[in-house]
Amino acid sequence: MKYKIFIGVILSELLLLLALYVFGQILIDNRRDEILFKKALVKELMLTDLAIWTEARYTRHPSQADLFTPFQDFPSSIEHFPAGSIIAPPMNIKGSTWIKFENK
Amino acid sequence: MEKHKKILEYALSSLLRRKYKNLAVIAVFSLVVAILASILFLTHSFKVEALNVLIGAPELIVQKVSGGRHDLIPTDYIKRIQGIYGIGRVIPRYWGYYYDAITDGNYTLMGVDEDVQKLKLLDGRMPTKNSECAIGKGISDVRFTGIGEKMYLIDSKGKTLTFHVVGVFTSESAILTNDLILLNKEDILSLFGMSSDRATDVVVQVYNEFEVPFVAGKIREMLPDTRPIMKGEIIRTYETVFSWRSGMIFTVFFGALIAFCILAWDKATGLSAEERQEIGILKAIGWETSDILELKFWEGIVISLTSFLTGLILAYVHIFFLGASLFASALKGWSVIFPSFELIPYVNLYQVFTVLFLTVIPYVASTIIPSWKVAITDPDVVMRG
Amino acid sequence: MDIVIKTEGATKVFNPNMPNEVKAITDVSIEIKKGELVVLKGPSGSGKTSLLSLIGCMSRPTEGKVIINGKDVAKLPERFLTEIRQKTFGFVFQMFNLIKGISVIENVMLPLYPTDTKLTAIKKQAEFVMEKLNILKKKNFNVQNLSAGEQQRVAIARALINEPEIILADEPTAHLDTKLSEDLIKILQRLNEDGKTIIMATHDPFVYERPFINRIIEMRDGMVKKAMVR
Numbered sequence: 191m192k193y194k195i196f197i198g199v200i201l202s203e204l205l206l207l208l209a210l211y212v213f214g215q216i217l218i219d220n221r222r223d224e225i226l227f228k229k230a231l232v233k234e235l236m237l238t239d240l241a242i243w244t245e246a247r248y249t250r251h252p253s254q255a256d257l258f259t260p261f262q263d264f265p266s267s268i269e270h271f272p273a274g275s276i277i278a279p280p281m282n283i284k285g286s287t288w289i290k291f292e293n294k
Numbered sequence: 295m296e297k298h299k300k301i302l303e304y305a306l307s308s309l310l311r312r313k314y315k316n317l318a319v320i321a322v323f324s325l326v327v328a329i330l331a332s333i334l335f336l337t338h339s340f341k342v343e344a345l346n347v348l349i350g351a352p353e354l355i356v357q358k359v360s361g362g363r364h365d366l367i368p369t370d371y372i373k374r375i376q377g378i379y380g381i382g383r384v385i386p387r388y389w390g391y392y393y394d395a396i397t398d399g400n401y402t403l404m405g406v407d408e409d410v411q412k413l414k415l416l417d418g419r420m421p422t423k424n425s426e427c428a429i430g431k432g433i434s435d436v437r438f439t440g441i442g443e444k445m446y447l448i449d450s451k452g453k454t455l456t457f458h459v460v461g462v463f464t465s466e467s468a469i470l471t472n473d474l475i476l477l478n479k480e481d482i483l484s485l486f487g488m489s490s491d492r493a494t495d496v497v498v499q500v501y502n503e504f505e506v507p508f509v510a511g512k513i514r515e516m517l518p519d520t521r522p523i524m525k526g527e528i529i530r531t532y533e534t535v536f537s538w539r540s541g542m543i544f545t546v547f548f549g550a551l552i553a554f555c556i557l558a559w560d561k562a563t564g565l566s567a568e569e570r571q572e573i574g575i576l577k578a579i580g581w582e583t584s585d586i587l588e589l590k591f592w593e594g595i596v597i598s599l600t601s602f603l604t605g606l607i608l609a610y611v612h613i614f615f616l617g618a619s620l621f622a623s624a625l626k627g628w629s630v631i632f633p634s635f636e637l638i639p640y641v642n643l644y645q646v647f648t649v650l651f652l653t654v655i656p657y658v659a660s661t662i663i664p665s666w667k668v669a670i671t672d673p674d675v676v677m678r679g
Numbered sequence: 680m681d682i683v684i685k686t687e688g689a690t691k692v693f694n695p696n697m698p699n700e701v702k703a704i705t706d707v708s709i710e711i712k713k714g715e716l717v718v719l720k721g722p723s724g725s726g727k728t729s730l731l732s733l734i735g736c737m738s739r740p741t742e743g744k745v746i747i748n749g750k751d752v753a754k755l756p757e758r759f760l761t762e763i764r765q766k767t768f769g770f771v772f773q774m775f776n777l778i779k780g781i782s783v784i785e786n787v788m789l790p791l792y793p794t795d796t797k798l799t800a801i802k803k804q805a806e807f808v809m810e811k812l813n814i815l816k817k818k819n820f821n822v823q824n825l826s827a828g829e830q831q832r833v834a835i836a837r838a839l840i841n842e843p844e845i846i847l848a849d850e851p852t853a854h855l856d857t858k859l860s861e862d863l864i865k866i867l868q869r870l871n872e873d874g875k876t877i878i879m880a881t882h883d884p885f886v887y888e889r890p891f892i893n894r895i896i897e898m899r900d901g902m903v904k905k906a907m908v909r
Contacts, residue, residue: 191798192306193299196596203603210610214639221638224466225346227414231470233350234410236387236497238528240344241430241472244400245628247391250473251402252535253528254355254495256364256521273627300792300801304785311780575776576789578737579837580765582758585793670757674729674738675693677776 243273301585305592320601323557327605327653328612329550334645335613335637336621337535342640344532347470348525353506354498355387355523356513364521366492371517375498378512380505386493388482392447392475397436399630403475405482415471417441418461424478428461432472432631445475450487457481468633498522546624554653561594561660565668573668574676586669587662594661598654606646614639683845683876684711684734688743691729695741703729704901706743711878711894713844716871718887719880721898727880728773728849730898734878735768735847736760765790769838773850775830777822777837784809784818787836801840808836812866828859835866845876852883860885 239251248255309316358367372384388405408422418441445457463471500506510522617635626632686709693701704726719727732738733745744751777786787805809815812832852860871877897905
């Protein structure tokens with residue numbers, strides 16, 4: 191009967207998802223040390239950014255980039271680097287210490 | 295219970311009448327869900343890992359700013375900063391960028407002290423004297439260089455310097471070290487042509503993390519040409535990476551959502567004459583309005599639930615087993631060195647349920663609602679057309 | 680004999696107060712007794728199908744009453760009408776109205792799907808009825824692959840699966856040749872002999888000139904002109 195096949199398919203998919211989730215949790219557990227080692231590495235080397243987009247300074251170290259560099263040509267210039275379209279501008283530019291003190 | 299099984303049975307027969315069309319709908323729907331879920335899994339996993347790891351970042355970094363640009367900071371600023379109450383050590387950092395003409399890649403060079411502890415994620419050891427370096431896996435791969443081999447870099451005067459590779463970071467640490475070259479402090483100064491009274495920036499250790507904003511304010515007041523960057527700001531930066539406000543993610547996400555809306559719209563814009571006739575016949579032979587609606591509910595659920603679960607499985611495998619390979623070339627951009635994503639499978643169940651509500655429920659609704667009017671009409675009127 | 684169906688001043692207007700308003704039947708009052716075989720005779724547009732729809736609870740009268748087994752169905756909520764349709768009537772449509780793309784046996788089983796009877800039991804019942812109508816060997820065929828006569832028998836099987844006491848047939852011979860029409864009439868006669876009340880709408884003399892018909896109700900322009908008892 192078709193409904194039994196359908197229910198079987200759905201249950202199989204749910205079981206597979208559950209298995210993937212459980213597997214994921216086991217992996218998280220197994221890689222817990224890796225996270226600790228990475229955290230130690232960040233602390234020891236005093237790192238501030240992830241080493242992902244090496245196209246430009248402000249994509250390699252987005253947390254360290256000054257606020258002008260992405261707009262270095264002119265304020266409304268189109269983004270040069272593909273990675274710049276993945277990193278959104280800071281949520282609240284006004285909230286940064288630098289500009290807050292500027293107003294003071 | 296028997297009734298529901300039988301109505302489901304008929305719903306399946308009904309869908310099998312247009313087997314290929316419905317299979318195509320399931321395929322497209324699954325793909326849409328897979329793309330949406332892939333983006334959510336990627337961004338969430340990435341963010342959680344970034345936050346878990348960058349929590350070890352320095353409490354406060356102080357840069358010198360000149361003409362709106364990041365400038366080298368005089369080392370005598372260190373003594374002045376150290377005078378502020380509540381501060382521990384103030385450590386100068388020496389780092390910068392190196393463009394490698396051989397590979398067209400950009401590397402990050404950092405100077406390290408001899409007393410840096412042995413790191414678990416490093417094969418070999420840290421450089422302890424001049425002309426030694428430890429490199430990231432990405433550099434090791436593009437330059438075909440490993441421990442015991444040589445690395446050639448050109449300094450600011452155009453002279454080629456030779457460094458012995460004494461350590462290579464493991465691939466697990468690639469997300470942090472992929473493009474790193476660690477050198478002795480003197481080597482960095484000589485390579486970049488920096489004078490010894492300058493550093494790239496300084497790290498400020500603050501005893502009480504709640505006093506960091508206050509300390510930052512004090513530094514800014516004392517040294518108006520500096521820019522303090524707090525750890526909170528570093529972490530917030532990575533909350534905005536892959537955010538929906540970023541252009542690429544927004545485009546992909548929205549594209550997938552529009553594709554889904556087109557799918558649902560096709561369903562929602564009314565029944566064909568054949569479908570209306572069928573509802574009239576079912577009513578005439580004894581089906582109630584609620585039975586018709588239940589039939590449509592099952593038709594919607596069969597397609598949408600199957601697609602949703604299939605899409606989720608595909609997304610999970612794509613991101614956590616295949617390293618987001620379909621997105622890799624888009625994410626990589628122009629980076630020559632790019633770490634392979636071995637993401638830890640952090641999954642936010644709330645997001646999964648959000649995708650469920652955004653896809654399954656509208657699709658089921660778009661299947662039921664057009665049938666409602668016909669289902670409540672007298673069968674004689676429906677069959678007359 | 681008990682009166683199973685009664686209409687009192689039944690009127691049906693389609694699309695009332697609109698430019699395409701149609702008065703299908705006007706002030707029709709008839710009685711049908713249990714076990715009768717009654718023919719509604721009249722030309723196309725005389726209101727036979729509309730009257731059959733009212734009797735079969737597939738639409739409601741605009742005015743008047745329709746009383747089935749003593750209950751006035753005109754004002755009943757929809758789910759009660761559905762229950763009556765399901766339990767009391769078997770309807771054989773003029774165009775057969777089988778669902779294309781599904782098998783013969785599934786078409787026959789459809790009326791019993793929204794009940795609590797087990798699927799296996801319904802299947803058994805369907806096979807029993809199809810055997811009686813000599814259509815069992817085509818049970819897994821898609822209905823569009825059957826001949827007109829075979830489709831007609833499937834339609835009748837579907838009408839019989841819920842063991843109705845009343846069978847309504849609308850122009851049952853419209854798409855059949857002489858031989859198939861003859862076969863159909865024999866089936867209906869047999870069902871009537873088994874105790875079923877049968878009401879047929881037709882303008883085919885091949886049907887209404889049969890001696891076993893109990894009564895002919897002649898309709899024209901939506902009204903009853905003559906009711907003859909054989």
